[in-house]
Amino acid sequence: MRKMENSRLFKLWMVVSTLIVLISVGFIIGYIVLNGIKSISLDFIISSPKGLPLGSEGGILPAIVGSLLLMLIACGFASFLALATAIYVVFYCQSSQIENIVHIIVQCMAGVPSIVIGLFGYTFLVAKLGLGRSLLSAGLTLGVMVFPFIEVRIEKSLQEFSTAALQSSYALGVSKAYTLFKLVLPQCKEDIVAAITLAGGFAMGATAPIILTGAVIFAPIPSSLSSPVMALPFHLYILTGEGISLEKAYATALVLITLIFAINIISIALTSRRKEVGS
Amino acid sequence: MNILELLSLNSYYGHEQVLYGINLAIRKNAITAVIGPSGCGKSTLLLTLNRMLEECGGRAEGEITFAGKDFFSYPKEEIRRRIGIVFQKPSPFPLSIYRNLTYAPVYYGVRDKKKLNEIVESKLKVAGLYEEVQADLHKSALQLSGGQQQRLCIARALTVEPEILLLDEPCSALDIKNTANIEQMLLKLAQDYTIVIVTHNLAQAKRISDYTAFLLNGELVEYGETKKVFSRPQDRRTWEYIEGIYG
């Protein structure tokens, strides 16, 4: 009898948990979309913030462009280094000790909170190197943040490449670099691009690292790497935090999550295409 | 004529010794079968001869002469090009059939499209695969059947024109028909290449090989002409193995 009771409670627990999660997701998305859609318009997307206080009218074009640029710089910088590190660990590193050290450093870095990375960017890039609050400073800071994220995923993908095919390639007397470029990277490229785009979504949504390093309340579309930028998440924070305009905040949030979902969907599509080809 | 001579060859994985003082002379343009129970070091012997052993975390010492020169004095890439290997499990690259076969030639500098086509066609013909796949050379090699994949791997090993072809139980995962196909092909290949085949299948060794080496616990117990080894083994252990007392 007690057994039945336990079993029922256990099932109830699982179902209730699942419902809570699904309802939360539904609520969050629904809340942003329903509220956002009321106040969004084409004009909002293609014009600059106006009004007094600034942002209470007008649009968010510079913030959209700013966020995209930040993402581009962050991903470009981080993926270049992350790809090299992953290749080194999987293909060139001979000692498992060095491999462990790399893993520990990357793992630790993944655990450094984004605000502390922001702190580093602010003091080192903005102040010490004199880059100022700029697109470049903020982009590089975000790059440091997403580096571990990209490295771990690329390394996993390279690690999963068929050992038998690798051995066959080396057995033909072919070099590692040739094997990498002709065999491994073409096969893993969807995964690599997916990892980078996913990191892009992560970078685009991050606020803490850019508060101090480059994001400002208002700036035109940046003309150079040294100009300060507007960014969607920071703009949303200012609109809410300063109580400037709730309506604009809803619309900004909608634009931000739409962009991030679009990026995530690209990433998922790439990963599943890889799976189909591979099978 | 001997193309490969091994003198007191020892192979190790880490601290564990796998092969003990192997002395073996491989005849040119003949098929040599290496037989023995699981774990006797057959595969390690092949990996040593292709210098893939070090890629798997092992090392070898001893004296090997290849084509009249010290084996270890060659760059390992050259050894791997001149002594090809086919593994037990078919391991086609995740590329098209065509690209599987041009992969190594392009690396070694063949750029001419016509030349590449020629290589692909001739090697597929040698492997008896051409008729089956010629209509669709650009489909993924992973879509081939197991037997076809293994024949593709043999064809691929031949694209770099090796002098010796090492095969590690190439038929263990295949059915009778595919096995027969591959045996036919090996007999034909022996006219131009030296073949060393590791096999679990005594009947297969008997059918196709000219010479047979029997390995037990990392030692070479017996080596000689196949007919002699099977009909009048010199060592009691060989006789026991052939009679199926262990294995």
Place this chain on the structure above:
Amino acid sequence: MYKVLDVAFSKLIKLLTIFSLLLLAFVVVFIFRESVVFFKEVSVLSFISGRSWNPLLAADNLGIFNIILGTLYVSLVAIILALPIGVGMALLLAGYVEGRVRAIIRGIIDILAGIPSVVYGFIGLLVLVKWFETRLDLSSGESVLAGGILLAVMVLPYVISTCHESMEKAYRRHAPSSQALGVSRSYLLREIVLPESRRAIIAATVLALGRAMGETMAVMMVIGNAPIPPTLLGKCQTIPSLIALEMGMAEVGSLHYHSLFASGLVLMAVLLAINLVFYFVRRSAFMK
């Protein structure tokens, strides 16, 4: 030709790897150095145990005890809420859902993980905090509980995916023999899969704790940011929000500025410890 490129490429890869690692190490060393300046003025102990935070007064008013407590309190509330829900859902995913539906649910969880923290903060402020104020009749809804609930939702995807991975494996391994005995799925999940996944659950807890303690924006927008002793329905302050709020005001090179680095260092020390534990727990889980 290829030979030369090959060597050049391997050198380049090695160089870039060294650069990356140095960069990461540099970040840590840099923060450490900036904090050391502070610890020359104020002892570590009095910094950690000090109860008052007022950067405008003398140096002995820089104590982050309440702020550390706030950070831990908010994170613990989040874990206590997220863990049972996450584990429950992971079990259901492992045992009852397959194929397309599972892929869709995993996609939904990924959506949850992809929502930026500032959006969470935004919703938290407009919905949670407001609800607390109107329904619970609090003078201010900004509270530890609001932060905890919000963080719980944010760390759920990490808990679910970490647990689910190991539970699915355990389920697949044991399902055939369990079914052969005619035992129900939920019994298998309860008696075998759940106990077998305890390492994964520990790992998930540690990972989620790390995420929660390091989270800035969402927490900052709903906890009221007052460096007072935290209570469940009262305001509090966490280290990340402290840094985010005060860094802009602190003059570079001042004691206040260095104290923010020092609090970042304290947070990192705790997080690094947590992450190392995570790394070893996960590694030993793999070994097993």
